[in-house]
Amino acid sequence: MAELFGKDRTVITRHINNIFKEGELDKNSVSANFAHTASDRKVYDTLYYNLDVIISVGYRVKSKRGTQFRIWATNLLKQHLIKGYTINEKRLKEQNQKLLDLQSTIRILERTVETKKVDLEEAKGLLKVISDYTYALTILDEYDHQEVKMRDTSKKEAYLLNYEEAMNVIESMKNEFTTDLFGNGKDESFKSSLGAIYQTAFGEEVYPSIEEKAANLLYFIVKNHSFSDGNKIFI
Known part of the structure; x- marks a missing residue:
């Protein structure tokens, strides 16, 4: 830090x-x-400090390098604040758009009901459209806020899919696509991925x-990237 800020070691130690x-930082937490x-x-014991200490010293030391550091740190903080605001503003606009889309869907369904006499099965179908759409919006909103929760998962024993069987299924699907790219493996990673979903830890399945x-x-x-480039569009 003495070299970084262009000051004597004793000055840095004093800071x-x-x-x-002054209680700005807790010594045990940052060293x-x-x-x-x-x-x-x-062999000597050397005391090391983390980035928090370097930043704190940088805002205290009086030198040309210290001034340059403060200018850099302040600009960086400003950029993060602006970027954070921009991201939050973007998310708000996305949420508003989702709400507008939902309102538009409901209006379409309302017009359908008004202009056509629907029977019970059709009414159930319309309600299912609304239910599925709102469920999708809820999941997307939870994903945006990193709050996705596991719900309504199947507890029954899963079918054990092996590599050979999976490749046979992929091979049988190739005729459904007009490209030679589909299902072309690049390496053994697909095989290892199949094994990974059945792995256990402490006697319990991870998934x-x-x-x-x-x-x-x-x-x-x-x-x-288990398959050649272009396969992601099929997923």
Whole structure:
């Protein structure tokens, strides 16, 4: 830090001591001793500080480098604040758009009911459209806020799908597409992905429900690029 801010080591030490003395940071939370082997082959305990201490010292030290640091840190903070506001504003607009879409769907259904006499089955179908649409919006909203919860998963034992059987299913589907890209494996990652969804920890399945297995298999396939480029559009 002395080199970083262009000040004597004693000045930096004084600032650090004041930071702890004034309660700005807790010493035990931001520092730790590590063994360090010096050039003389002797092992010494060296006190290391984390980034919080460096930032705090940077806002206290009086030097050209300290001023440059404060300008940089302030601009960076400003960018994060603006970016955060922009992201939140974007999410708000997206939520408003979802609400407008839902209102539009309901108006269409209202007009359908007004202009046509619907029977019980048709009425049930219309209600299901609204229910499914609002459910989808709820899931998307939970995903946006990282609050997706597991619900209504199947507890029955899942069918154990092996690699050979999965590849046979993929092979049988190739005729449904007009491209040679479909189902072309790049490596062994698809096989390992199938094994991963059946893994256990402490005697319990990591992905106990059918839905969790299916969701994570999809995730692994996309993440590992198990098939040649272009296959994601089929998923």
